[in-house]
Amino acid sequence: MNDALLQNCKLCPVECGANRLTGVGACGVSGLKIAKYYAHPFEEPCISFEKGSGTIFFCGCNLRCAFCQNYEVSRAERGKAITPRELADIFKTLEDTGVENISLVTPSHVIPYIAEAFALYRPNIPIVYNTGGYDKVETLKMLDEYIDIYLPDIKFYSSALSSRYLGKPDYFDVASEAIAFMSQKPLKMTENGKMLSGLIVRHLVMPLCVSDSKAVLKWFARKLPKHAYLSLMSQYTPFGKIENFPELSRPITAREYETVVKTAFDLGITNLFLQERKSSGADYIPKWDF
Ligand code: SF4
DSSP: OOOHHTTTOSSSSTTTOOTTSOOTTSOOOOOOOEEEEEEESSSSSHHHTOOEEEEESSSSSSSTTTTTTTTHHTTTTTTTEEHHHHOOOOOOOHHHHHOOOOEEEEGGHHHHHHHHHHHOOOOOOOEEEEEEEOOOOHTTTGGGGGOOEEBOOOOOSSSHHHHHHHOTTHHHHHHHHHHHHHTTTTOOTTTTOOOOEEEEEHHHHHHOOOHHHHEEEEEEEHHOOOOOOOEEEOOOOOOOTTTOOOGGGSOOOOOHHHHHHHHHHHTOOOOOOOOTTTOGGGGGGOOOOO
């Protein structure tokens, strides 16, 4: 591990400069901390496939989404500290259960530790990088050789919305640059539809944000290569600290989701995953172990 990177941490676009050898950064952690690892059945079908995705939930986050559905985990209010050696052992344990891949959830702020774990043990199944999208390209490059599938969010196009809900006015600029880098990963699928390599961009449709979703989809259609997939998510459920955002106190309507889906079709986006509207965010939150 390069201690210099951690003494004045600028690994993510927050660039808070924390000394993570002695304390925590704005992401809420110094080193590795996890809330759970297990075979997760609810990702896109080409990711969960038959036996589930070997998902590892990292605590802490470099985004501050008001509506976060994993609030205790993203704010690192819970979790278990582990070493890179222990993370490497978790890779092996999950792989031995027969999961389809290893999925790293919210890894942006702990990339050097994850790279150290891969140097100790590299699984023989695909590795998924599942991120909120607020990533620095130069930091992504530290892990890219180990990553097969990128699974980033693109949350908002508008700077006003990302500022209001994430506290990040530059969110789209940062995330779109990161996703452009991720889109270089070639698409590889098995004949029966399991993803081995590629890019799936997730977009969660939010209440009163249909216009912003349309702008996101236009960017997706114009800027990303044809092999990129789009996953349009309908599961928004009021969670987190949203007292000051009354507009977020309801799920999205059928009309809002259908309008966004129609936009995707109108733009000719065919590599598309849709979600049943009856899906609720609560169904996707696992019981935390640590
Ligand atoms: S990774 Fe954490 S400590 Fe480092 S710059 Fe980002 S928020 Fe700060």
